[in-house]
Amino acid sequence: MSGSLSIVGLGPGPSYWVTPEAENLLKGVSDVVGYATYLARLPARPGQTRHESDNRVELDRAHHALDLAQDGRHVAIVSGGDPGVFAMAAAVFEAVEARPAHERDLPIQVVPGISAMFAAAARLGAPLGHDFCAISLSDNLKPWPVIEARLKAAAVADFVMAFYNPVSKARPDRLRHAFDLLRTVKAADTVVAFARAIGRPTENLSITTLAEAAVQPADMSTLVLVGSSETRLIARDHARPWVLTPRSYGSAR
């Protein structure tokens, strides 16, 4: 009997950001595979088996989910945010690629979610209103010089930038190194925002400048946004300023 695998994005945290597609799908599957933090967001359902795994073994988790689906189970593998953005979708398809070709008829569906990047942008105003890029600062899976080259290219071409995985225990300094590099190209007063745990009880946002950004705390739950030369603040008397990257470029100069 044929099983199936769905790679499901749960969004940043709250249930109001879980799509009806994800919600309905999670009600119907026989097995849910995921990191414990994500499984903890889901209600226990009779007859549904949960498979918790450690966050550091994404490829093993993907193979485990594929094994279950090959055995005829209907499996959801869950991810925070959008599964396609530095999350489980790539790991699953890497596993698919490594397995026998005859397994490729397995029905696989990717269920998109609200990404951390767009949730953070929503809280801030419109920081991504113009061309932007997303860069993982983790050098576990790519050489640091590749990251440096991308940071430099994005700075020179004046993209707004979103950084995923800004720090880790093993490499606490990489965000500071990224800021050091950006300061050689971009103005000291470039808008920088730190968005932590958006939508969760510990949500925290702060807005600073590239000159001051290095002293801000960040962890693996923090998304860092760096503005373009046109990104600016709209001051408010009784609230955090809005962050705006206007749709037009260059014409206001």
Added chain:
Amino acid sequence: MSGSLSIVGLGPGPSYWVTPEAENLLKGVSDVVGYATYLARLPARPGQTRHESDNRVELDRAHHALDLAQDGRHVAIVSGGDPGVFAMAAAVFEAVEARPAHERDLPIQVVPGISAMFAAAARLGAPLGHDFCAISLSDNLKPWPVIEARLKAAAVADFVMAFYNPVSKARPDRLRHAFDLLRTVKAADTVVAFARAIGRPTENLSITTLAEAAVQPADMSTLVLVGSSETRLIARDHARPWVLTPRSYGSAR
């Protein structure tokens, strides 16, 4: 009496991609402002006023919504996809910036949505599994040389690219010009995908190469994805290949 304004992302089209946050908010507002195509997705609700507008006057629409909210109405301005990505959020905050400072205490909320980019990626597999950028090819609001510089930078730094607004009636050739430029930097067999009207009845996906991409039809509902040097296809016997950009970079060489 104080009104409010919510900038609401409806996602790419189907109701299964409308978040509970957006759905609940749209039930409670007194006024909905938006392009006719987006308003048509919403059920008529007694006591709720709709304000249709033409797609080309985003800033006017934003001011209209702000006027209503300043008059004490609870207003939703709706956008397809995510409102922060080449959509209404930037237009609204540009309007906020242009209005008197004392109006800035108006409660404004941005409600994120499933973006066209991530919906397209979900259908294709994991094309955005590594660093990526989003570029609007419209030169209505920025000079074409800026777009060219960004395309070149993104190609040299080997980002996956998502193109919004790939063509228009006024400028039918800009996508072809973008491909011409990319071919001077990127390999002819680079994976290119066209994703049209994802989630809607006319949904259409096609996968090609940079060498062949110029002859593909595209319109303003088409999102174009251009792979990095590592983006590859996973062939399937009975279906379109999966598109994978692996999480690792360089190590496989």
